[in-house]
Amino acid sequence: MYRTFGTLLLAATCLTNAGARPIRRWPSYTNLVEEIKTAMQASIRTSWEQGTAAGAIIEVDNPEYSVFAHKPFEYDGIMPISVLQFAMSAAVRQTADGRLSQNINDAEDGAALDGASAGSAVLLGSFTHTDNESFWADSAERELNFILNDVPRTSTGAFSHRIDTRQYWADGVYMGPPFLAYYGAVTKNQTLLQLAYDNCRLYRDALLIDGPTGPLWAHIYDDDNKTWVDEGIWGTGNAWASAGMIRVAATIEKSCFRSEMKHQTSSLVAWVKEILDGEFAALTSDNLVPDYLTGGPTFSDCSSSAAFSSVAYRGAKLWPHVFGLNYIAVADRIRQAVVSGVTDLGLLSPVVDPLNWGQIGILSTEAQAFGLMMLSAWKDLLGYEPVL
Numbered sequence: 079m080y081r082t083f084g085t086l087l088l089a090a091t092c093l094t095n096a097g098a099r100p101i102r103r104w105p106s107y108t109n110l111v112e113e114i115k116t117a118m119q120a121s122i123r124t125s126w127e128q129g130t131a132a133g134a135i136i137e138v139d140n141p142e143y144s145v146f147a148h149k150p151f152e153y154d155g156i157m158p159i160s161v162l163q164f165a166m167s168a169a170v171r172q173t174a175d176g177r178l179s180q181n182i183n184d185a186e187d188g189a190a191l192d193g194a195s196a197g198s199a200v201l202l203g204s205f206t207h208t209d210n211e212s213f214w215a216d217s218a219e220r221e222l223n224f225i226l227n228d229v230p231r232t233s234t235g236a237f238s239h240r241i242d243t244r245q246y247w248a249d250g251v252y253m254g255p256p257f258l259a260y261y262g263a264v265t266k267n268q269t270l271l272q273l274a275y276d277n278c279r280l281y282r283d284a285l286l287i288d289g290p291t292g293p294l295w296a297h298i299y300d301d302d303n304k305t306w307v308d309e310g311i312w313g314t315g316n317a318w319a320s321a322g323m324i325r326v327a328a329t330i331e332k333s334c335f336r337s338e339m340k341h342q343t344s345s346l347v348a349w350v351k352e353i354l355d356g357e358f359a360a361l362t363s364d365n366l367v368p369d370y371l372t373g374g375p376t377f378s379d380c381s382s383s384a385a386f387s388s389v390a391y392r393g394a395k396l397w398p399h400v401f402g403l404n405y406i407a408v409a410d411r412i413r414q415a416v417v418s419g420v421t422d423l424g425l426l427s428p429v430v431d432p433l434n435w436g437q438i439g440i441l442s443t444e445a446q447a448f449g450l451m452m453l454s455a456w457k458d459l460l461g462y463e464p465v466l
């Protein structure tokens with residue numbers, strides 16, 4: 079009798095839930111962050127993913143050294159161990175030409191700037207891990223010299239995103255300029271901060287096009303044959319561009335050249351806003367942005383969405399006169415949509431496949447990183463650990 083009743087109840091429960099996605103309830107903010115983080119750490123990574131993951135780890139584990147912190151370029155007595163673990167792998171896999179994280183498979187990935195995405199984490203070692211100061215400083219300097227001396231320049235003088243042909247990729251704005259700016263801030267070298275700014279400006283000049291919701295960035299332009307490789311307005315391309323520019327702006331703002339470079343900061347902030355305005359106006363009914371606005375599929379993408387949410391939170395904290403409450407409101411809606419899609423293995427879902435930009439993927443390392451950036455930026459804006 080009892081057993082029969084139990085079986086019936088179980089059957090009824092199964093029927094009710096058939097086909098429905100269970101709503102996952104995270105016990106706490108920390109628990110959610112931990113699951114997204116361990117999924118990222120477990121992921122096989124290419125050079126840009128290593129650097130992007132290291133950047134997310136800084137924000138989550140040692141926010142006092144993120145460029146969004148109060149005094150990020152000073153040692154405060156705490157060694158950022160998990161960040162340096164990522165940086166160590168990038169440095170150990172640095173190729174002879176200076177590219178960080180490059181020595182995987184045949185090391186022939188043709189990216190010129192991707193390796194630099196881990197550069198800030200490596201340079202962080204030079205002042206937070208003083209026993210090995212020269213190891214970190216040398217590694218970072220070799221990456222810098224590769225960019226300055228070996229990366230081909232486009233016709234306007236920007237660093238090409240590719241090594242064998244001169245191309246602008248929106249992605250490059252996250253990979254190269256934040257490292258140049260960070261190097262400039264840490265070593266008090268204004269030339270490098272200016273170079274970071276100039277590259278953001280030149281990439282925007284090359285890639286900005288009119289979209290259905292205002293100006294946004296197309297993905298890839300080849301400067302050798304003056305043709306578009308991908309003229310689509312890709313969500314993740316715009317995510318890289320806005321996330322890269324807000325880091326450069328914050329780095330200038332926290333550097334000792336802050337007052338001399340107010341004009342550069344305000345331009346960067348305006349260009350970040352331009353991207354958020356275009357992307358937020360394209361929000362789908364799921365409160366996510368589409369993979370492509372034009373020139374590709376329009377499925378809802380948690381990867382770029384999480385990045386935009388993080389950028390809006392960072393903007394609201396640092397430049398509240400530009401990014402007011404309406405930006406926070408959209409960032410909140412996106413965050414709720416992204417968190418509700420996180421799977422039982424801690425994966426953001428659905429996400430664009432980082433290797434095939436026109437299809438949905440199962441696991442994206444950069445999406446995991448963007449999710450962590452979103453959650454840490456939210457916490458930083460609130461000033462306390464959020465309740466989910």
Ligand SMILES: *[C@@H]1O[C@H](CO)[C@@H](O)[C@H](O)[C@H]1NC(C)=O
Nearest residue numbers: 166208209210211212213214
């Ligand atoms: C780090 O510093 C220690 C102590 O000076 C030294 O033994 C070790 O070889 C250094 N490691 C690297 C990677 O430079």
Ligand SMILES: *[C@@H]1O[C@H](CO)[C@@H](O)[C@H](O)[C@H]1NC(C)=O
Nearest residue numbers: 222226265266267268269270
């Ligand atoms: C700034 O960095 C550049 C590039 O490494 C270098 O050529 C220049 O001498 C540096 N300037 C100062 C003032 O250190």
Ligand SMILES: *[C@@H]1O[C@H](CO)[C@@H](O)[C@H](O)[C@H]1NC(C)=O
Nearest residue numbers: 243300302303304305306307
């Ligand atoms: C331009 O160059 C790129 C890179 O070599 C190539 O992929 C593309 O097909 C070329 N486009 C045209 C129209 O030749």
